[in-house]
Amino acid sequence: MDTIFALSSGRPPAGIAVIRVSGANAGTALQALAGPLPPPRKAVVRHLFAADGLILDQAMVLWLPGPHTVTGEDIAELHLHGGRAVVAGVESALAAVEALRPAVAGEFTRRAFLNGRIDLAQAEGLADLLAAETEIQRRCAMAMAEGEFSVLVSHWQEELLLLSASIEAVLDFSDEDDVAALPAAFGDRLADLSADLEGWLKKPGAEKLKDGFRVVLSGPPNVGKSTLFNALVGEEAAITSPLAGTTRDVLSASVALEGIPFQFIDTAGLHAAPRDVVEEIGIARAQKVVGDADVVLWLGEEGQGPSESWEVAARADCDDFVAKPSARHTVSAQSGLGVDHLRQDLVAHARQVLPKPGDAALSSWQKQCLRDASDMLCAAKTEHDPLLISERLRLARAAFDRLTGRAGTEDMLDALFGRFCIGK
Ligand SMILES: Nc1nc2c(ncn2[C@@H]2O[C@H](COP(=O)(O)OP(=O)(O)OP(=O)(O)O)[C@@H](O)[C@H]2O)c(=O)[nH]1
Ligand SMILES: [Mg+2]
Structure with missing residues (x-):
């Protein structure tokens, strides 16, 4: 099997870059760049040299002979200064070592699996x-x-x-x-x-x-779906306006609430007589996502929403507010009234359903x-x-x-x- 190498840390530039080499020639590669092998599992500081003798970097190197390594093979680790040129220089020096090649995605883990480590x-x-x-x-x-x-x-x-x-x-x-x-x-x-x-x-x-736990906001046009959606996701993700039919497509935002992944989905307002074909498509999409929801927040008239949806009475601060006698939540996305309570309820509910x-x-x-x-x-x-x-x-x-x-x-x-x- 080839000896493989790859940058195992994040994209440079960064404080440190870690290059890992795994396979039978890892020791040879380490010697080619850093001189005699250091004692196993001891971090040492070494100059790394290119084949022409130029110094590439001063690095911390580790020699981890197999089989008790993460891949089960011999491993060399080079902790470099995380600059792009440093990483590129060390990578080309490694590529020049016999039987070494860059790793493909997941190859280190795959070797760990093949060698029975995991x-x-x-x-x-x-x-x-x-x-x-x-x-x-x-x-x-x-x-x-x-x-x-x-x-x-x-x-x-x-x-x-x-x-x-x-x-x-x-x-x-x-x-x-x-x-x-x-x-x-x-x-x-x-x-x-x-x-x-x-x-x-x-x-x-x-x-x-x-x-994530899927929460869909549904209801007729202009009932405050997008405004509540924005309040729940914590940013102005959706356009809101006094015009009915503002939201025409399905909008989704992923947020974590108390460490739990949520996907909030805003939809076009449902009504019986769409004004044009775009609105018609928007309504069809809205109905489809309702079908895949974990919870539907229904902001329309009481009892008119999908079965098991949560009745939400929105725009509670408005003069024309109509209360819902069986509302699970009464909220005003504008003043913030009841929004936290709704959020807590969603978190508690999601906890039951998620692992x-x-x-x-x-x-x-x-x-x-x-x-x-x-x-x-x-x-x-x-x-x-x-x-x-x-x-x-x-x-x-x-x-x-x-x-x-x-x-x-x-x-x-x-x-x-x-x-x-x-x-x-
Ligand atoms: N005072 C007050 N106004 C609100 C509240 N929520 C929404 N509104 C206003 O009501 C209007 C409609 O709100 P939207 O959030 O756009 O309503 P929507 O249900 O998404 O409407 P469509 O996208 O057209 O289906 C906007 O002018 C909002 O500013 C609220 O809690 N209080
Ligand atoms: Mg909207």
């Missing part, structure tokens, strides 16, 4: 951690990256293996006419495992965490693998023939192998590792 669930968590923008996203991604879920999966795998072993024993010791009985606890253990998986399948998934902070949240493919395993366990529960039970358990084991990546397809690996940046 499993797929952890790689997925790491990708989410790098993409995390809110506190809850960070904590859930950490749980996955730190391997909490992986530990659970290996418990499930062990249990499944034990169940499979007891079935195999029955098969081995029975002759064709006389099939020995299964151990008494077999059915209970199968049911427990199956219940565990079902419990995880019911938990909120990671997708919601990535996209708990620090819980490993499963992506849809992880859920699919668990679903496959769970289906096989349910099928095994209803079988009586040990041969068929054994086959169902084998298929459940295969589903777990897909989950940890032991039986991953190349496409899936490409899709996952492509989410990383170069240098990770």
Whole structure:
């Protein structure tokens, strides 16, 4: 395998730039630039030289021989001054070393996976951690990256293996006419495992965490949707005006409230007789996003909104304000009255629906693998023939192998590792 290198820190210029080299020739590369190898895992300051003997930089270098490294391979780390020319100079000096080449996106993490340093669930968590923008996203991604879920999966795998072993024993010791009985606890253990998986399948998934909790503002024209939208997102993102039909398209803004990701969506005012084709399209779009909402804030006449929408009585400070007897919230986006209360209610509601902070949240493919395993366990529960039970358990084991990546397809690996940046 080639030795790879990449800038692992942010885009220069920056205070420091970290270049990582991983692979069998990492030591050679370090010697070519910085002289004799320093003691393992000790940071030392060295001058780095180009092939023609010119000094490139004074850097802190680290020599991390494998296999106990993040990739499982020999690693050299160069902590440079983070200027563009410094980084470019060191990169060309490394490219000149034999068998070294620039890494592609996610290649370091992919090697960590291939060398068994992390499993797929952890790689997925790491990708989410790098993409995390809110506190809850960070904590859930950490749980996955730190391997909490992986530990659970290996418990499930062990249990499944034990169940499979007891079935195999029955098969081995029975002759064709006389099939020995299964151990008494077999059915209970199968049911427990199956219940565990079902419990995880019911938990909120990671997708919601990535996209944010979707709140759609809906109602007829001119009821104050855009003004409330602006108040909720904390900036003048939407145009507001006394003219009915000001908002014509769907507008969305992502914000974090108390560390929870939200997506607020403002829509065109709904009314029965659109004045032109643009308004007609706007209304169709508004209706579509209402269908995908986690919560709809209905600012129109009471009882006229989509089912389960929250009745909001807006423009409470206006002379022509009409109260709603069953309003969940009464607000004035202009004076701020009730807006904080509405925000708190949304946060509390989102907390119920999103994964708990620090819980490993499963992506849809992880859920699919668990679903496959769970289906096989349910099928095994209803079988009586040990041969068929054994086959169902084998298929459940295969589903777990897909989950940890032991039986991953190349496409899936490409899709996952492509989410990383170069240098990770
Ligand atoms: N006094 C007062 N005026 C408000 C309040 N909210 C909105 N308005 C005014 O009401 C008018 C309509 O507000 P918008 O937010 O544009 O209403 P909309 O529902 O988005 O309207 P369309 O985009 O046309 O569907 C504007 O002139 C706002 O300034 C409020 O809480 N108090
Ligand atoms: Mg509007």
